Amino acid sequence: MAASSDTNNSAPRVVIVGAGAIGGFYGAILHRAGARVELVMRSDAELVREHGLTIDSDVAELGDLSFTPADVHAASDTPAPGADFVICCVKVVPGIDRAALIAPWLGPDSAIALIENGIDIEPAIRQALPDHRLVSGLAFVAVSKTAPGRLHHHAYGRVSLGNWPGGIDSTVTRLADLLNAGGIRAKCTESIVAERWGKSLWNTPFNPVSVLADGTDTDIMLDTPGGETLIRALMAEVAAVAAADGHPLPADAIDKNIAATRTMNAYRNSMALDQRSGRALEIEAILGNVCALAERYEIAVPRLAMLYTLIAMKQAEAGSDRS
Structure with a gap:
């Protein structure tokens, strides 16, 4: 010491x-x-x-x-x-x-x-x-x-x-x-739990998508044709789970998150950097737990579930490469 x-x-x-x-x-x-x-x-x-x-x-x-x-x-x-x-x-x-x-x-x-x-x-x-x-x-x-x-x-x-x-x-x-x-x-x-849902509105879509796009930045995610539409659809699913959990988000939350992201410089989030460096990913905390709550409340989240499955495949492949 x-x-x-x-x-x-x-x-x-x-x-x-x-x-x-x-x-x-x-x-x-x-x-x-x-x-x-x-x-x-x-x-x-x-x-x-x-x-x-x-x-x-x-x-x-x-x-x-x-x-x-x-x-x-x-x-x-x-x-x-x-x-x-x-x-x-x-x-x-x-x-x-x-x-x-x-x-x-x-x-x-x-x-x-x-x-x-x-x-x-x-x-x-x-x-x-x-x-x-x-x-x-x-x-x-x-x-x-x-x-x-x-x-x-x-x-x-x-x-x-x-x-x-x-x-x-x-x-x-x-x-x-x-x-x-x-x-x-x-x-x-x-209500820190409500605040967590507010942040998850951004993290839960952007972080996993960046991983599946090989660690890309926010500008590329939003500017690629169909990219912003995908992010918005994922955000809507997060908002639906938050509401079911008793923490409805403001009606303009998605628009504000997209606008705020566009004002900052191109940014690679921590999960993107972890993926590029071969480090463990916070998939369960950021995405898996949201999907688990969606299942508990019987909320359909097909896009989030697809992200979760694709990342599980990616991690399984990475694990097999290391073995």
Whole structure:
């Protein structure tokens, strides 16, 4: 474990588990707000411990986000429990026990915050760690890793936070206040599940389609003849499942999502980058769980179901190639 570089004992101690692109970016924001930020990294721990994390941002008003964490931990390091917040930014993929990664950093009063994509991702954490406050969070940000110890922030950064399954308390507002102080917009919501459906309206179509199109970007997906029509049809199926789950989306949500996507630069989402790099994909959290809820509520989602089957085939083929 690295030695501490922070002598301010009054600063909240924040441990970010899974400090890749998302975790590193929000670590920088929390560091700027005065928190004692520790990163738990699967790779690059020694490099970041020695040289800090470099973040190039296209958002001029954020300035230079590069920073040196108070501590950097490799996965093999001995955890030091008792963080005020343990923020999990680990991708929700098969074979990764998120609760086991979070638990060693917890003390009796620690709060857990999940900043992860997907629908219905919280129950496993609540079941494994029932004695800790559980904040669920959504990041609306475009950020990617460009080299060891280096990130590129393309756009956005806002966060929605709420207790799971609902409500707001001082734990939520404290974390939101820190993020706001760091220079981004953090919103507290009484219904984080509804917010998750709002984000899934974008993620559930765009991410799997990008994978099936060999990791293509948003401009190509929307500008290819028939592409926008396909994305809109997939969004309509997501909206139907959200409504059946008790969280109807605004009537103009699809139009707003398409318009917002067209205003940003061509962007390869994280699933596209994972697919190109041969990493595990968050298919169940982002697509599979939506299809499962559709089946539970008897909602027809033929296009989403087709995506799910095609990606299962693609993953099976990739698995057979590696064997």
